[in-house]
Amino acid sequence: MLDDRKLAVLRAIVEDFVSTNEPVGSKSLVDRHNLDVSPATIRNDMAVLEEQGYIVQPHTSAGRVPTEQGYRLFVDRLSGIKPLSAAERRAIETFLAGAYDLDDVVMRTVRLLAQLTRQVAVVQYPSLTRSAVRHVELVQLADRRLLLVLITDTGRVEQRAVETPGRLAEESIGRLRSVLNAHLSGRKLAEVAEVMAELPDRVEPGERPNAAAVFSVIAETLVERHDERVLVGGASNLTQGDFSRGLREVLEALEEQVVLMRLLGESGDLSAVTVRIGSENEVLGLRSASLVTTGYGAGDHVLARLGVLGPTRMDYPTAMGAVRAVARYVGQILAES
Amino acid sequence: MLDDRKLAVLRAIVEDFVSTNEPVGSKSLVDRHNLDVSPATIRNDMAVLEEQGYIVQPHTSAGRVPTEQGYRLFVDRLSGIKPLSAAERRAIETFLAGAYDLDDVVMRTVRLLAQLTRQVAVVQYPSLTRSAVRHVELVQLADRRLLLVLITDTGRVEQRAVETPGRLAEESIGRLRSVLNAHLSGRKLAEVAEVMAELPDRVEPGERPNAAAVFSVIAETLVERHDERVLVGGASNLTQGDFSRGLREVLEALEEQVVLMRLLGESGDLSAVTVRIGSENEVLGLRSASLVTTGYGAGDHVLARLGVLGPTRMDYPTAMGAVRAVARYVGQILAES
DNA sequence: CTTGGCACTCAGAACGGGAGAGTGCCAGGG
DNA sequence: CCCTGGCACTCTCCCGTTCTGAGTGCCAAG
Numbered sequence: 001m002l003d004d005r006k007l008a009v010l011r012a013i014v015e016d017f018v019s020t021n022e023p024v025g026s027k028s029l030v031d032r033h034n035l036d037v038s039p040a041t042i043r044n045d046m047a048v049l050e051e052q053g054y055i056v057q058p059h060t061s062a063g064r065v066p067t068e069q070g071y072r073l074f075v076d077r078l079s080g081i082k083p084l085s086a087a088e089r090r091a092i093e094t095f096l097a098g099a100y101d102l103d104d105v106v107m108r109t110v111r112l113l114a115q116l117t118r119q120v121a122v123v124q125y126p127s128l129t130r131s132a133v134r135h136v137e138l139v140q141l142a143d144r145r146l147l148l149v150l151i152t153d154t155g156r157v158e159q160r161a162v163e164t165p166g167r168l169a170e171e172s173i174g175r176l177r178s179v180l181n182a183h184l185s186g187r188k189l190a191e192v193a194e195v196m197a198e199l200p201d202r203v204e205p206g207e208r209p210n211a212a213a214v215f216s217v218i219a220e221t222l223v224e225r226h227d228e229r230v231l232v233g234g235a236s237n238l239t240q241g242d243f244s245r246g247l248r249e250v251l252e253a254l255e256e257q258v259v260l261m262r263l264l265g266e267s268g269d270l271s272a273v274t275v276r277i278g279s280e281n282e283v284l285g286l287r288s289a290s291l292v293t294t295g296y297g298a299g300d301h302v303l304a305r306l307g308v309l310g311p312t313r314m315d316y317p318t319a320m321g322a323v324r325a326v327a328r329y330v331g332q333i334l335a336e337s
Numbered sequence: 338m339l340d341d342r343k344l345a346v347l348r349a350i351v352e353d354f355v356s357t358n359e360p361v362g363s364k365s366l367v368d369r370h371n372l373d374v375s376p377a378t379i380r381n382d383m384a385v386l387e388e389q390g391y392i393v394q395p396h397t398s399a400g401r402v403p404t405e406q407g408y409r410l411f412v413d414r415l416s417g418i419k420p421l422s423a424a425e426r427r428a429i430e431t432f433l434a435g436a437y438d439l440d441d442v443v444m445r446t447v448r449l450l451a452q453l454t455r456q457v458a459v460v461q462y463p464s465l466t467r468s469a470v471r472h473v474e475l476v477q478l479a480d481r482r483l484l485l486v487l488i489t490d491t492g493r494v495e496q497r498a499v500e501t502p503g504r505l506a507e508e509s510i511g512r513l514r515s516v517l518n519a520h521l522s523g524r525k526l527a528e529v530a531e532v533m534a535e536l537p538d539r540v541e542p543g544e545r546p547n548a549a550a551v552f553s554v555i556a557e558t559l560v561e562r563h564d565e566r567v568l569v570g571g572a573s574n575l576t577q578g579d580f581s582r583g584l585r586e587v588l589e590a591l592e593e594q595v596v597l598m599r600l601l602g603e604s605g606d607l608s609a610v611t612v613r614i615g616s617e618n619e620v621l622g623l624r625s626a627s628l629v630t631t632g633y634g635a636g637d638h639v640l641a642r643l644g645v646l647g648p649t650r651m652d653y654p655t656a657m658g659a660v661r662a663v664a665r666y667v668g669q670i671l672a673e674s
Numbered sequence: 675c676t677t678g679g680c681a682c683t684c685a686g687a688a689c690g691g692g693a694g695a696g697t698g699c700c701a702g703g704g
Numbered sequence: 705c706c707c708t709g710g711c712a713c714t715c716t717c718c719c720g721t722t723c724t725g726a727g728t729g730c731c732a733a734g
Contacts, residue, residue, distance in 0.1 A: 039678095157484075236585050240585070248576040248577070249573075254572075255571070376696095394697085396715060397714055399695080
């Protein structure tokens with residue numbers, strides 16, 4: 001259907017359009033790439049490519065522009081992932097190495113990705129449910145108010161206030177703390193729910209109402225509430241590019257955690273770099289955007305996703321390279337700490 | 338110098354320009370406001386106002402537009418703070434009441450302000466230095482790695498990793514924890530530095546190297562590092578308004594914590610609502626923006642600042658009303674918890 | 675299948691009037 | 705002394721026209 005030269009033409013069109021942002025014509029194509037044929041031949045090829053839906057012309061007598069389908073083919077078959085330069089790798093490494101806690105790692109990662117790709121970067125916080133409880137702490141805030149602090153082995157700290165039905169003595173808080181740590185420490189968060197079912201039996205009957213309040217908050221926080229947050233950075237990069245019109249919509253989408261979570265959740269395979277182009281994103285308002293993502297994690301198991309978001313007219317090979325490289329280094333950092 | 342009518346004219350010009358975003362002429366002025374004089378009279382007044390620098394015309398034979406100096410006079414002498422409607426007050430109250438921890442309060446506050454004013458909202462996290470230590474927790478992460486968690490009476494939780502020179506036994510961590518809590522609990526963060534000076538004496542000589550590592554991290558985190566963070570929201574509101582050109586600069590500024598801190602730090606009086614107009618902001622890139630801020634805190638003592646950022650052409654009375662109201666309610670919420 | 679030639683199309687820039695909003699100034703009236 | 709109506713003047717903005725150039729599709733020949 002599409003011989004090699006037609007594919008080469010499509011690749012050239014995508015590359016040129018990405019770099020110039022102008023519809024590309026047959027003449028300039030043969031000039032810039034050394035295709036050893038005449039413009040007329042290219043025109044014939046372009047007619048075929050257009051018929052098949054890979055390119056369109058904005059108006060008669062303008063050059064061609066890739067369609068989403070065109071980009072899709074380009075990403076799937078015509079381009080690889082462009083590795084970063086040695087200098088870039090070193091920059092990533094040193095920049096990430098300076099981080100001193102989990103929050104900082106995530107913040108630095110977002111910055112890094114945004115700068116590297118000159119696009120908007122999105123980084124999901126490492127998932128809670130796959131990590132394990134390291135320690136549970138209870139602190140009295142007021143007579144009937146506790147602060148529950150839960151520390152995981154990925155260094156994440158979750159805090160929630162708990163209202164208890166009755167007053168709490170210092171010793172009973174201590175006992176509760178011991179029970180919680182004895183039974184929860186080291187457990188995967190996914191297992192916490194089952195373990196907790198047995199806990200009420202380990203508490204003295206008189207303290208059960210108060211303990212129950214604490215237990216239910218733990219259950220809520222960790223099991224039901226999957227509110228892993230997403231950090232966004234480099235929004236100013238949106239002003240360069242084709243978003244000039246839909247800008248408001250995009251900015252709104254980026255401020256909604258729920259939308260971001262859904263967006264990141266859509267990408268299927270976690271270990272590979274995946275690309276979603278334009279309307280492949282179900283999220284309204286991001287129909288003219290593309291998303292390049294991959295999973296990252298400490299060692300083998302993937303904890304969360306990160307990626308960049310840009311116009312469909314985007315330098316995919318470079319973006320994919322940056323996303324993959326950053327994900328790897330973040331994984332290393334997390335594994336070490 | 339400026340009689341009452343001239344001031345009324347200036348006020349009318351500002352109000353009209355804010356609502357229509359078009360230079361306002363003498364005719365439309367007398368139509369919309371019931372000034373009982375003719376357009377010609379207004380023209381004379383406008384000539385004087387222009388001479389004094391309160392208004393300008395974009396080009397000959399266009400209406401007048403307020404200058405920064407004009408806005409300044411308007412804010413200082415011509416307009417009050419517009420109170421919110423009862424419905425808005427109720428909305429604020431119920432929305433903030435649903436928050437369940439400090440992070441959530443701040444997040445909700447940002448959203449609220451952005452929605453209420455249709456501008457960009459900025460909220461500084463409650464300052465550490467004015468609150469007191471509630472509890473210090475140490476958790477072992479690895480042989481020579483500790484997680485230090487510090488909980489304040491404003492419900493804030495700070496965490497930092499600590500590398501210790503030597504291995505730590507479980508009991509010595511316990512002892513260190515006791516010492517820390519015994520001496521730091523209840524102390525204002527501002528006092529912590531002095532208190533800590535005596536601490537090494539309370540630790541057994543053999544444990545001093547490890548303890549010293551912990552102490553220095555505490556000192557760093559709390560005393561030197563005033564990195565109270567600033568949360569930003571409603572960036573999508575920037576697309577409506579006059580920022581169309583400088584948009585990139587503004588977005589960049591909003592992503593820089595340092596810049597935001599400086600910006601918020603500039604406003605003088607903490608208890609009043611203050612307005613900084615255009616180039617009164619020292620921050621580059623925000624020269625065409627105005628900032629309306631006030632302090633907020635639990636009870637009497639002010640903890641931090643919040644406010645909104647918008648174009649100089651901004652509805653100041655409404656913005657000031659919203660900022661003041663939100664600051665009060667947030668203060669209440671913080672005082673209760 | 676490729677190529678050069680050629681007529682055709684169309685967006686965007688360049689030009690050139692109006693039209694309209696708004697001004698400044700001036701002379702007359704309270 | 706201040707206000708007012710009248711009037712000439714100045715611009716920006718809008719609309720239609722023209723022109724240019726890039727790019728195309730088609731065709732006949734190699």
